[in-house]
Amino acid sequence: MRLAPIPTPVITGPRNSGGISFRAVLGTVTAELLEARNDAETAATAAATARTGAETAETNAETAQGLAEDARDAAEAAQAAAEAVGSTNDSIIAGRINDSASATSAALTASTAEQAVGRMSRSKHAPALGLYFPEAEGGGNAASAATNDAAFAAAMAAAVAGGGRLYAEGAYSLSSTFVITGPADLSLATLTGNASPLVKVGDGATVLSRATVYIGDVVRLAKAWGLSPGPGAGVIGTDVGVRIDDTRTCTIHIKHVQNFSVGVDIADDAGSLYNRYFIGHLDNNAINLRAATTGAGGAANESQFHGGRYSHNSGEGTNVAGTRHIAFLAGASSGPNNMQLFGGSIEGNVAEYHVECAGGYNQFIGMRWEATTPKVLFTSASAQRNCIRGGYGAESIVVTQTSSASKNTLDAPGSKYRTASAAGTDGVFVVQNTSSSDQPAWTILDVTGDPFGSGGTAPSATYCVTLTAQHLRGKRTADANPRVDLDFNNGKIGFGSGPSAITQFIRQEGAALLGFQGTGICASTDATYDIGQAAANRFRHAYLSGDIKGGGVVKSGAGATGSRPGAGAAGAGAMWFDTTLGKPIWSTGSAWVDASGASV
Numbered sequence: 001m002r003l004a005p006i007p008t009p010v011i012t013g014p015r016n017s018g019g020i021s022f023r024a025v026l027g028t029v030t031a032e033l034l035e036a037r038n039d040a041e042t043a044a045t046a047a048a049t050a051r052t053g054a055e056t057a058e059t060n061a062e063t064a065q066g067l068a069e070d071a072r073d074a075a076e077a078a079q080a081a082a083e084a085v086g087s088t089n090d091s092i093i094a095g096r097i098n099d100s101a102s103a104t105s106a107a108l109t110a111s112t113a114e115q116a117v118g119r120m121s122r123s124k125h126a127p128a129l130g131l132y133f134p135e136a137e138g139g140g141n142a143a144s145a146a147t148n149d150a151a152f153a154a155a156m157a158a159a160v161a162g163g164g165r166l167y168a169e170g171a172y173s174l175s176s177t178f179v180i181t182g183p184a185d186l187s188l189a190t191l192t193g194n195a196s197p198l199v200k201v202g203d204g205a206t207v208l209s210r211a212t213v214y215i216g217d218v219v220r221l222a223k224a225w226g227l228s229p230g231p232g233a234g235v236i237g238t239d240v241g242v243r244i245d246d247t248r249t250c251t252i253h254i255k256h257v258q259n260f261s262v263g264v265d266i267a268d269d270a271g272s273l274y275n276r277y278f279i280g281h282l283d284n285n286a287i288n289l290r291a292a293t294t295g296a297g298g299a300a301n302e303s304q305f306h307g308g309r310y311s312h313n314s315g316e317g318t319n320v321a322g323t324r325h326i327a328f329l330a331g332a333s334s335g336p337n338n339m340q341l342f343g344g345s346i347e348g349n350v351a352e353y354h355v356e357c358a359g360g361y362n363q364f365i366g367m368r369w370e371a372t373t374p375k376v377l378f379t380s381a382s383a384q385r386n387c388i389r390g391g392y393g394a395e396s397i398v399v400t401q402t403s404s405a406s407k408n409t410l411d412a413p414g415s416k417y418r419t420a421s422a423a424g425t426d427g428v429f430v431v432q433n434t435s436s437s438d439q440p441a442w443t444i445l446d447v448t449g450d451p452f453g454s455g456g457t458a459p460s461a462t463y464c465v466t467l468t469a470q471h472l473r474g475k476r477t478a479d480a481n482p483r484v485d486l487d488f489n490n491g492k493i494g495f496g497s498g499p500s501a502i503t504q505f506i507r508q509e510g511a512a513l514l515g516f517q518g519t520g521i522c523a524s525t526d527a528t529y530d531i532g533q534a535a536a537n538r539f540r541h542a543y544l545s546g547d548i549k550g551g552g553v554v555k556s557g558a559g560a561t562g563s564r565p566g567a568g569a570a571g572a573g574a575m576w577f578d579t580t581l582g583k584p585i586w587s588t589g590s591a592w593v594d595a596s597g598a599s600v
Contacts, residue, residue, distance in 0.1 A: 078318030130164030279308025
């Protein structure tokens with residue numbers, strides 16, 4: 001907006017009145033009018049700018065409001081769509097997962113795979129996630145046992161063919177054996193039925209290798225223990241919950257198995273080896289865990305078992321014939337070997353034997369023996385070099401060995417059992433104290449001793465027996481010094497009283513003599529004991545540098561004249577009582593004489 005030009009003023013009258021210059025007045029007025037016009041133009045420009053900004057702001061506000069309304073409409077539409085789709089939403093997602101070209105499939109990664117499983121209806125397999133479901137084959141929690149049998153078999157086959165794993169959750173009834181031939185996750189599934197085995201890992205024809213298998217609850221509907229009772233008789237159950245057959249280098253998690261004759265059975269023809277088992281609860285199976293070789297070339301060896309509970313219901317009875325928690329049995333070949341069981345709780349008093357072992361080199365490490373009297377049976381010639389090592393209650397274990405079992409060890413705090421065997425002359429235990437040959441390799445304390453020296457008195461002071469490479473020493477706990485010292489290094493035995501060091505010894509003197517060092521010899525009770533016997537075990541000669549002193553008679557040899565020894569052999573001074581002459585005689589070294597000196 002521009003102002004109209006300012007008109008030039010017309011001045012009338014005298015040009016100079018009262019000394020005022022009309023030109024100056026005119027200049028001032030003109031300048032002020034020009035300044036006013038400029039101010040007006042500036043204000044008009046500012047007003048125009050403000051009006052434009054307001055118009056722009058109004059437009060932006062309308063746009064923002066429109067976007068907000070669009071967003072609300074989209075949210076309402078999405079919610080309505082979700083509500084309209086309902087349970088079919090999982091099917092839509094699953095369909096998109098199956099479509100390798102879809103954005104949904106491309107967006108999913110391994111980190112979200114488990115979350116995706118929980119959202120699926122499982123009515124279709126999800127190969128993009130490597131998941132295969134029995135529901136996709138017609139099975140399900142409400143399906144019949146026969147339907148589930150076929151569905152599980154088909155889903156397992158699809159998983160193996162697709163290089164994925166079978167996944168199931170919920171409760172399923174089965175009427176025949178479900179065979180797992182590849183990776184499977186049944187950790188949230190409950191399988192019930194009376195088939196035997198109800199679940200089988202490995203088909204027994206092809207070795208299952210490097211698979212990870214999770215087994216949830218496996219429950220027999222009708223408990224029917226069938227056993228061949230008797231220790232060492234090869235206790236065999238008639239029905240099995242989970243059988244492991246020809247598997248190698250697999251990781252197998254077993255959550256819960258209940259009410260079978262054999263809960264978990266590791267039995268094969270070709271070999272189940274190098275596996276790791278993680279046990280949850282083996283519950284009231286007559287034999288909770290059994291391993292045995294069933295084929296001539298079979299082996300159930302070299303596997304690890306971690307944790308778990310092994311229990312029976314107390315109502316089954318006590319010491320029930322044939323029941324075991326763990327049974328490693330000899331089948332067609334020698335029993336399982338080098339099995340390692342870590343932890344795990346062995347519970348209750350139902351079992352006839354809590355562990356029966358007919359294999360070798362197996363180790364039971366740090367297990368909890370929760371029974372009044374835990375019982376272990378080592379049976380058969382192949383039951384050798386097994387070891388039970390530590391664990392709560394292990395000191396209470398009662399071990400039974402058949403005559404052919406040997407070299408088995410119970411190594412537990414407070415346990416009295418130690419058995420071993422070593423051929424040759426090296427011995428069962430080889431011990432060396434590398435600090436000194438005269439420092440103890442073994443120290444034995446009495447019942448009052450403190451092996452840790454926590455009371456301030458070390459075992460080196462309170463020992464009762466010490467064994468070094470040079471000495472076997474024994475004393476009373478309170479003694480400062482040994483009472484007996486068997487000195488291997490110097491070939492002598494020392495005797496002392498305890499308070500003082502030993503100074504009296506018996507030692508070898510010459511080739512065939514024992515000598516007394518620092519001591520004499522006496523009878524412990526006066527006039528009670530003899531040296532030698534009258535007719536046997538007599539000493540031949542006595543050599544003295546002093547007198548023979550006695551409180552009774554001194555008896556010499558006696559006999560008829562014809563039986564007396566030769567005077568030379570008897571030696572000068574020897575006395576003999578000649579019963580023929582009826583008097584004593586003495587040897588001069590060459591002849592016998594009587595008291596008068598006459599030869600006789």
